[in-house]
Amino acid sequence: MPLYMTRFAYTPDALAALVKHPQNREDVLRALIEKLGGRLISFYYSFGTYDGLFIAEMPDETTITAAIFAVVSPGHIKSVETTVLLTTEQTMEAMRKAGTQTYPAPG
Template identity: 40%
Template sequence: MPHYMLQWRFSADNFRSLVQNPDSRAETVSKAIESFEGRLHQYFFAFGDYDGVIICEFPDQERCVAFLAMVAAKGGFTSFQTTPLLTPEEGLHAFERAGRTQTPYRPALS
């Protein structure tokens, strides 16, 4: 199944709620992902541009987008970033394919 790194920023209201009622959110997020036939691998809070990161997988892009749309529609976040991921094996196959493929492409160097 395709893997994804999902990053988000909490809204001020969501932070306020988490401070008043601390919750790791991992179990809630895992169940939500599973309702779209996905699987949560890792859940992290983060410093920097995003407040959290998860590594998960979904059977296809459509279910990943459906999960994100459902989460966004509920509120609590100011932004998301989604990064499709490749396993090391998938990356290896991609590099092997790149080496086998004959193409007339060349960079537009001077």
């Protein structure tokens, strides 16, 4: 199954609620991802533009999109960014395929 990395940032209200009443959001996310047929591989909090990130194995792009829609729909997430992750072997195969192609530059 494909791997996806999603970075997220909470709204100020969500952070205030979590400070006032700490909750393990990893368990909540894991339950959602498993219900959709995926697997949560890792979950981390971080400093900077994003408050955290997770890596999940999901059946396809539609399913990870459904998970993200479900996560952001309550309104406690202010931004989210999801990236498809490729293994080294997948990337090597892409390089081999690209090496057999030509594409003219403009001009």
